[in-house]
Amino acid sequence: MLKKIGLALFAIFVIIQFFRIDKTNPEVIAENDFINVVNPPEEIAAIIKTSCYNCHSNTTQYPWYSNVAPISWWLKHHINEAREEELNFSEWETYNLAKKVNILKEAIEEVEEGEMPLSSYTIMHSESKLNADQVKTLIHFFETLKAEYEQEAQDFLNESTKEEDDDEPISNLKLNDGKKWIANPETITGINNMIAILGDPVEEERVILYVARGQQLMEEFKLLVSNCTMTGEAHDQLHNYILPLKEKIELLSNCEDTTACDFTSLDILRFLNDFNNYFEGESLPS
Ligand code: HEC
CATH class of the missing domain: 1.20.120 (Four Helix Bundle (Hemerythrin (Met), subunit A))
Incomplete structure (x- = not known):
């Protein structure tokens, strides 16, 4: 009996291997790419590239286990979710100011709480794990950038409504x-x-x-x-x-x-x- 179940499971495992995930990355347009446009200090760029880009960009490099179903499906699902529903660094410049500010606010929270990069990912990719110093540097950078965008929006508003008291x-x-x-x-x-x-x-x-x-x-x-x-x-x-x-x-x-x-x-x-x-x-x- 056990042997039969074992064989059946193995058969299922073999069959699902034929359902492969689509690993083609959407095109990267340099003018829209976060690192290219925002041009952060090298240290920051390296952290974001290593710890975030694999899921949150169109430059995903698929690891070996992405060839094994059902892990591959789970992985693909995560990448789609990370890219499409939340944040795609390759499409940064297509976001409006409000969305940029919103994403940065969430990114600060997620990194602060250790939610990002996902722990299921850092287990397999230890290089993407952030140490305490990197967390601090990254958060500081996101905060500065967020303040710049907010200022940009505020300047625009002041200009268009002619209320110029910044300290108000x-x-x-x-x-x-x-x-x-x-x-x-x-x-x-x-x-x-x-x-x-x-x-x-x-x-x-x-x-x-x-x-x-x-x-x-x-x-x-x-x-x-x-x-x-x-x-x-x-x-x-x-x-x-x-x-x-x-x-x-x-x-x-x-x-x-x-x-x-x-x-x-x-x-x-x-x-x-x-x-x-x-x-x-x-x-x-x-
Ligand atoms: C293994 C893939 C993976 C990596 C690596 C990763 N993320 Fe995510 N991220 C996701 C997924 C999946 C979601 C959506 C589901 C969730 O919130 O858990 C998400 C959601 C987010 C969100 C939106 C959260 C919300 O509540 O709306 C932000 C912001 C974010 N990630 C930032 C980052 C940053 C910054 C990094 C790098 C330091 C990073 N992520 C690394 C997979 C990843």
Whole structure:
């Protein structure tokens, strides 16, 4: 009996070897490639090439075990996921500023937490494992780059809206004696829903998609306003917050070219994230 099962398993193993994965890499266009465009210091370029490019680029080098099913399928699945759904360094320059900033933010988190490179990968590729120094260097580099992109977006916004105070705080709010104001749960949910709407990268950079997003935000905004149960000074502060928010959303709903739309949505996202610096939810009764 055991022998039969063994033979059957072996037969299956042999048969699945015929289902080979497609190992052709999509074309690499130099003008879009991260390392080529961003031109990081050599040390950084080496780290990213060794530890990230095999999955997150179109220059995958397939290891010997990629010839063995079902490992090969699992591997291919990972590479597709890493490239298509998350981050493809070979297509960096095709991403808009908001997406670049978003990816860098996630990359910092992933590297900090030791989630990237995937541990299932570093087992087989010890050279890709990052030591503590490399983690620090890489994070520092990502942070600097992210700040540059944010600045670029901010400059554009300043130029296009003629508000030139760089040091101006994101929102014009006061704290409650150094503490945050308490916001009702519907308000918190509304803000979080708006962050979620903008956090999703747009499928295609088309004005109509951004405008649709603006309208989606406006729905959330109206819901938030009608569900607000806050009173007193907290309510006044919320008022100071939602007026500029409304203006920004209207700007997005009426934006006319993809760059302007892109930066406006990035600006709204920053503004929404700033909400948490001034408000918090009621703490749960203990
Ligand atoms: C073995 C392949 C592999 C390697 C090497 C790898 N990644 Fe990933 N990465 C993935 C896969 C698969 C996902 C999507 C699933 C997940 O989040 O676990 C992903 C997701 C990500 C995400 C998106 C996370 C999110 O929550 O949206 C970022 C950012 C990222 N990787 C950055 C990096 C960086 C930076 C490196 C190099 C230091 C790296 N990865 C190395 C496979 C890899």
